[in-house]
Amino acid sequence: MAERTGPGRVLLVTGVSRDLGRRFARAAARHPNVERVIGVDVAPPRGDIGKVGFVRADIRNPVIAKVIAKEEVDTVVHLSVISTPGSTGGRSTMKELNVIGTMQLLAACQTAPSLKQVVVKSTTHVYGASSRDPAMFTESMEPRRNPSTGYARDVADIESYVRGFARRRPDVAVTLLRCANVLGPRVASPIAEHFRRPVVPNVLGFDPRLQFLHEQDLYGVLAHAVRTGVPGTFNVAGDGVLTHSQVARRLQRLTVPIPEPMFGLARFGGKEYPAELRALLTYGRGVDTTRMRSLLGFEPRFTTEETVVDFAESVTPSANRADRALAALESRLTGAPGD
Amino acid sequence: MTEPAAQSFPGATTRERHPLKAIPAADWAAALESAAKEVFGPEWEQQLAKFIVFLRRRVSGDYSVDEYGFDRELTQRFLLAVLRPIKEKWFRVEVRGIENIPTDGGALIVSNHSGTIPMDGLMTMVSVHDELGRNLRPLGADLVFRLPIVGNIARKAGATLACSEDAERMLRGGELVGVWPEGFKGIGKPYSERYKLQRFGRGGFVSSALRTGVPIVPLSVVGAEEIYPLVGNIPALAKVLGLPYLPITPFFPLLGPLGLVPLPSKWLIEFGEPIRTDAYDSSEADDPMLVFNVTDQVRETIQQTLYRLLGERASVFG
Numbered sequence: 001m002a003e004r005t006g007p008g009r010v011l012l013v014t015g016v017s018r019d020l021g022r023r024f025a026r027a028a029a030r031h032p033n034v035e036r037v038i039g040v041d042v043a044p045p046r047g048d049i050g051k052v053g054f055v056r057a058d059i060r061n062p063v064i065a066k067v068i069a070k071e072e073v074d075t076v077v078h079l080s081v082i083s084t085p086g087s088t089g090g091r092s093t094m095k096e097l098n099v100i101g102t103m104q105l106l107a108a109c110q111t112a113p114s115l116k117q118v119v120v121k122s123t124t125h126v127y128g129a130s131s132r133d134p135a136m137f138t139e140s141m142e143p144r145r146n147p148s149t150g151y152a153r154d155v156a157d158i159e160s161y162v163r164g165f166a167r168r169r170p171d172v173a174v175t176l177l178r179c180a181n182v183l184g185p186r187v188a189s190p191i192a193e194h195f196r197r198p199v200v201p202n203v204l205g206f207d208p209r210l211q212f213l214h215e216q217d218l219y220g221v222l223a224h225a226v227r228t229g230v231p232g233t234f235n236v237a238g239d240g241v242l243t244h245s246q247v248a249r250r251l252q253r254l255t256v257p258i259p260e261p262m263f264g265l266a267r268f269g270g271k272e273y274p275a276e277l278r279a280l281l282t283y284g285r286g287v288d289t290t291r292m293r294s295l296l297g298f299e300p301r302f303t304t305e306e307t308v309v310d311f312a313e314s315v316t317p318s319a320n321r322a323d324r325a326l327a328a329l330e331s332r333l334t335g336a337p338g339d
Numbered sequence: 340m341t342e343p344a345a346q347s348f349p350g351a352t353t354r355e356r357h358p359l360k361a362i363p364a365a366d367w368a369a370a371l372e373s374a375a376k377e378v379f380g381p382e383w384e385q386q387l388a389k390f391i392v393f394l395r396r397r398v399s400g401d402y403s404v405d406e407y408g409f410d411r412e413l414t415q416r417f418l419l420a421v422l423r424p425i426k427e428k429w430f431r432v433e434v435r436g437i438e439n440i441p442t443d444g445g446a447l448i449v450s451n452h453s454g455t456i457p458m459d460g461l462m463t464m465v466s467v468h469d470e471l472g473r474n475l476r477p478l479g480a481d482l483v484f485r486l487p488i489v490g491n492i493a494r495k496a497g498a499t500l501a502c503s504e505d506a507e508r509m510l511r512g513g514e515l516v517g518v519w520p521e522g523f524k525g526i527g528k529p530y531s532e533r534y535k536l537q538r539f540g541r542g543g544f545v546s547s548a549l550r551t552g553v554p555i556v557p558l559s560v561v562g563a564e565e566i567y568p569l570v571g572n573i574p575a576l577a578k579v580l581g582l583p584y585l586p587i588t589p590f591f592p593l594l595g596p597l598g599l600v601p602l603p604s605k606w607l608i609e610f611g612e613p614i615r616t617d618a619y620d621s622s623e624a625d626d627p628m629l630v631f632n633v634t635d636q637v638r639e640t641i642q643q644t645l646y647r648l649l650g651e652r653a654s655v656f657g
Contacts, residue, residue, distance in 0.1 A: 134500060135505050207495070249399055284408070330395065333388045
C-alpha cells in the first residue's frame with residue numbers, strides 16, 4: 001500500500017463534521033498520492049473542507065456500503081467515535097453512533113472488494129484507570145476491570161468489532177491507534193476543557209500521571225498509518241508523563257481539591273465529568289509506546305511536556321502570584337532582573 | 340533610677356501602639372538577615388537564592404517524574420530528609436551487608452515485613468539511599484494506591500504496584516526493586532508471632548527475577564516487630580472500612596494520637612548474599628517447582644538470619 005502506482009488512493013473519512021476529522025480529511029486531500037477524499041458524517045462540516053467531497057450520510061445506514069462500492073474506496077479512516085454526546089443528543093444516541101455506526105461501517109467494508117486498508121482511531125481509555133493498573137500498559141494488556149458504561153465501553157466494543165473484521169478480511173491492513181488524550185491550542189475535549197477552567201478541580205489526595213498526544217501528532221500518526229499501512233494495534237502518546245499537579249502548575253491554574261466520592265456528584269459549570277475522565281483524574285494512566293516506534297515507525301514531534309507547554313500558550317494564567325512573588329524575591333537577592 | 344521616667348520629661352504621653360510597629364524596618368531586615376545566616380550559613384544569600392530557585396521550579400511544575408510517577412527531587416530533598424532522623428536517632432538502624440547489593444543494574448531485594456505500618460520499607464529506602472546512593476523502588480499492594488494521599492506519596496517516593504508487569508519493567512530498566520512478599524499477612528500479624536515468617540505469597544517475585552535474570556538479595560529486618568506491638572485486631576470493623584486489619588496496640592487507640600508514636604526499638608538490618616538467577620533460562624520462570632524451590636531458599640535464608648540477628652541484639656531497645 002505504501003508505493004501505489006497508477007491512480008492515486010481513494011480515502012473515506014468518517015466524522016468530518018468535527019474538527020479532527022475535517023482537518024485530517026482536508027490535509028489528506030492535498031497529498032499528491034491521494035486521488036480523492038470522501039468525507040462522511042451525519043452533520044455537515046463546520047469549516048472549510050477544501051477538496052474533500054462531502055457525503056451527508058449516517059454510517060448506521062446501508063447507504064455507506066453504496067458509497068464505498070461506487071467510489072472504489074481503498075482506505076477507510078474511521079474517526080467518528082465520539083467521547084461526549086455533545087450536540088448529537090443523549091448518551092443513547094452517542095452509543096448508537098459509536099457502536100452501531102462502527103458495526104455498519106465494518107459490515108460495509110467487509111463486502112467491498114476495492115478495500116485495502118482500514119485505520120481506526122481508538123483511545124487509551126480502553127485500558128481504564130484503577131488502583132490495580134500496571135504503571136505502563138502495553139498493547140497486549142487488558143483493562144483490570146471492564147468498563148460497564150460510557151465512552152470507554154463504546155471503545156471496547158468498537159475494538160472488538162474491528163478485531164473481528166481484521167480476522168474476516170485478512171487481506172485488509174487494519175491499524176488500530178490507541179491515542180492518549182489529545183491536547184492542543186484548538187482542541188475541545190473534556191480534558192482540554194478541564195484544564196481551561198480558571199479553577200481546576202482535582203481529586204483530593206490523588207495526583208494522577210497523565211500522558212498527552214499533541215493535535216499535530218494525531219494528524220501525523222493518522223497520515224503515517226495511511227501511508228505505511230502497518231497493521232496492528234498501537235499505543236500512541238507523547239514521551240514521558242506529567243502529574244496532574246504539574247500540568248496545573250505549568251498552566252498556572254489554581255486547583256481545588258474535591259474528595260473522590262463528591263467528584264462524581266459535583267457539576268462543574270453545569271457539566272458532569274464523564275466516568276472515564278473521573279477515573280483518569282483519580283488513578284491516572286501510562287501507556288508504553290515501544291511498538292509505536294519499533295513497528296509502526298512513528299515518532300511524535302511533541303513530548304507530553306511540550307504538548308502541555310504548547311497548550312499553555314492558548315490559556316490565560318489564572319494563578320501565578322506565588323511564582324511572581326518568588327521571582328521578585330530572587331531578583332532582589334541575586335541583583336539580576338527576574339523574569 | 341528610682342524616679343519614674345515620665346517625671347523627667349514632663350508632657351510626654353504614652354500611646355497604645357501595635358506591638359510590631361515600634362520595630363524599625365532596619366531592625367526587621369537585620370533580624371531576618373541573621374535568621375537567614377542561622378539557617379543557610381554565612382553564604383546565606385546564595386543559599387537562599389538557590390532555595391528560591393528550587394521553590395520556583397516546584398511552583399511552576401518545571402520538574403520531571405518518571406513513568407511510575409517517581410519524583411526524585413521531592414524524595415531526596417524532602418521525604419528522605421524527614422525519615423533520616425527517625426532512622427538514625429529513633430531506631431538507630433544498623434545496616435549490614437550493603438556490599439551484597441549490586442551498585443548498578445537491576446536487582447530484587449526481598450524482605451520480611453512487620454510493624455503494623457510499613458515503617459520497615461521506609462527505613463530500608465533511607466538506608467539503601469544513604470549507604471549506597473541508589474533509590475529503592477518498593478512494590479506496594481493495590482490498597483496503597485487506592486488510598487488518597489498515601490498512594491500519592493507512595494508513587495512520588497518511587498513505589499509502584501506489586502504486579503509482575505511493573506516488577507519486570509522496573510527490573511529490566513535496571514532499577515533496584517524492593518518487595519515484601521508476606522504482604523498484609525506479615526505486617527498485620529500479632530506480636531506473639533513476631534519474627535515468624537508468613538507464607539511468601541505465590542512466589543511471583545521469584546518468577547519476575549527469573550524472567551529478567553536479576554539477582555535476589557534477601558533482606559532481614561530486626562526491630563520493626565516491636566514498634567507497634569499488635570495485640571488485637573477488630574476484623575469486623577476492618578472489613579467495613581475495607582482494610583486488611585485494624586490494629587490494637589498497647590497504646591493505640593488507648594492513648595489516641597500519642598499511641599501512634601512508635602516504640603524506639605533497636606533495628607538491625609542485614610542484606611544477605613545475592614541469589615543469582617541468570618543461570619536459569621527465562622522460560623524456567625514458568626516452572627512451578629523451580630519457583631517454589633527458589634522462594635523457599637530465599638525465605639529460609641531470611642528466617643535463619645532473623646534468628647541470628649535476634650541473638651546478636653542485646654535487648655529490644657538495646
